[in-house]
Amino acid sequence: MAENREQLAPVLVLGGSGRVGRAVVDELAARGEHVVSLSRRVSASPHIATVEHRRGDVSDLEEVLSGLRPSAVVIAVTPFTAPPESFDGFDTDFYARMMTRIEELVFPGTRVIDVAVTAIAHLDDGSIVADHDELFPRRLRPFSDAHARGADRLDSSTLNGTVLIPAAGLGLTNTGSGSTPVLLDEPVPLEDAIAAVTHVTLATAVVDQLTLTNSGNQRWLVRDAAVPLTRSSQR
Numbered sequence: 001m002a003e004n005r006e007q008l009a010p011v012l013v014l015g016g017s018g019r020v021g022r023a024v025v026d027e028l029a030a031r032g033e034h035v036v037s038l039s040r041r042v043s044a045s046p047h048i049a050t051v052e053h054r055r056g057d058v059s060d061l062e063e064v065l066s067g068l069r070p071s072a073v074v075i076a077v078t079p080f081t082a083p084p085e086s087f088d089g090f091d092t093d094f095y096a097r098m099m100t101r102i103e104e105l106v107f108p109g110t111r112v113i114d115v116a117v118t119a120i121a122h123l124d125d126g127s128i129v130a131d132h133d134e135l136f137p138r139r140l141r142p143f144s145d146a147h148a149r150g151a152d153r154l155d156s157s158t159l160n161g162t163v164l165i166p167a168a169g170l171g172l173t174n175t176g177s178g179s180t181p182v183l184l185d186e187p188v189p190l191e192d193a194i195a196a197v198t199h200v201t202l203a204t205a206v207v208d209q210l211t212l213t214n215s216g217n218q219r220w221l222v223r224d225a226a227v228p229l230t231r232s233s234q235r
Contacts, residue, residue, distance in 0.1 A: 010034040011210065012070035014058055014098075015077030017041060019171065020115055023203035024074050025051060031207060038064055040081070058098055065105045072111035072210050073102060075150075083140070090142040095150020099157055108158040113206050116151055118168040119144035121193050121221050122186040129193055135168065155217045162209050163219035169196035173224070181205035183220035195223040 011028055015021040016037025028035045028051075035051045042053045056064050058077055079094050095114075102112065119130035119140070130136045130144040154161040164183075173196045181201045184192055205222045 009069060009071035010036045010052070011072045011074065012065075012068070013037045013074045013076060015039060015075070016053070018076055018078065019199055020166075020202060021074075021076040023199040024076055024115075024206050027200075027203040027207045033207075036068065036070065038077075058101075061098070061101045061105060070106065070110065072113070073106065074113045074115065074206055074210075076115045076206075079146075083143075087139060087142040090146070092142050092146045092149060094146045096146075096153040099150055099153040099159070103157045103159055106159070109160050111210055112154060112159045112161045113209055114151060114154055114161060114163045115202070115206060116147045116163050116165045116219075117144055118165060118170070118193060118221075120148045120151060121165045121188060123193060124187040124189050126187075129168070135194065151219060155219075157217075159217075161217040162212075163217075164202070164205055164209065165219065165221045166202050167195040167197045167221060167223040168193060169223075170202065171199055172196055173198055180225040181208070182223050182225045184223065186219065186221065188221050192221060192223055197223045 011033050013021050013025050013028070013035060016025045016035075017039035021037065021039070025035055025037050029048045033050060037051060037053050038056050038058070039053070040055070040057055042055050054064065075095075075098070079091070084090075119128065119136045121129045123129065130141055136144065151163045154163065179198070179201055181197070181204050183205060201224050202222055
């Protein structure tokens with residue numbers, strides 16, 4: 001993949017120190033990509049020549065992107081380091097506003113991969129995962145609403161966007177390895193929405209998608225292929 005990109009055009013990973021972000025950075029580096037990882041905190045990690053760690057916040061994207069024209073952007077960021085006790089007053093436009101700012105600061109058609117949350121996945125019974133209190137705590141609904149608004153804003157933008165929704169079993173199995181990612185069209189059966197997916201598998205799906213130029217914005221549920229599927233509409 002790296003030889004198909006301009007060497008001075010890095011992939012920008014927002015939230016590169018989180019579990020998903022770290023896995024994406026590692027996968028990009030393994031494929032020889034130049035990566036700029038942005039995080040509020042920069043954790044100690046082995047030096048990789050093709051990875052630049054920057055400390056910063058997505059609220060300062062104009063400063064972060066000053067002099068930088070990324071070939072692609074991966075959004076794996078959360079507005080908090082740990083879920084707050086209460087979501088009263090939570091900014092449900094957090095991700096939508098971020099999409100707008102990215103659209104203003106990068107070239108039209110820039111590839112953007114938004115790693116969302118299972119809660120926004122559409123199920124084949126007409127509901128979304130967030131509608132089921134036994135699957136997604138009601139108090140977290142403002143957080144999932146923020147992700148949903150961000151995904152909608154990406155879809156309406158001039159960016160070349162894809163929303164990847166990890167299955168609910170993210171990280172419940174061995175995170176040191178992965179299987180071939182399976183991408184499913186929505187709506188999906190509940191069994192697929194709650195399936196297992198490792199961080200490595202999710203990162204593989206993210207980086208695979210960076211190589212594609214879509215005719216229109218898309219969104220997929222991502223799960224591991226290790227368990228038999230409940231449907232045949234796999235990518």
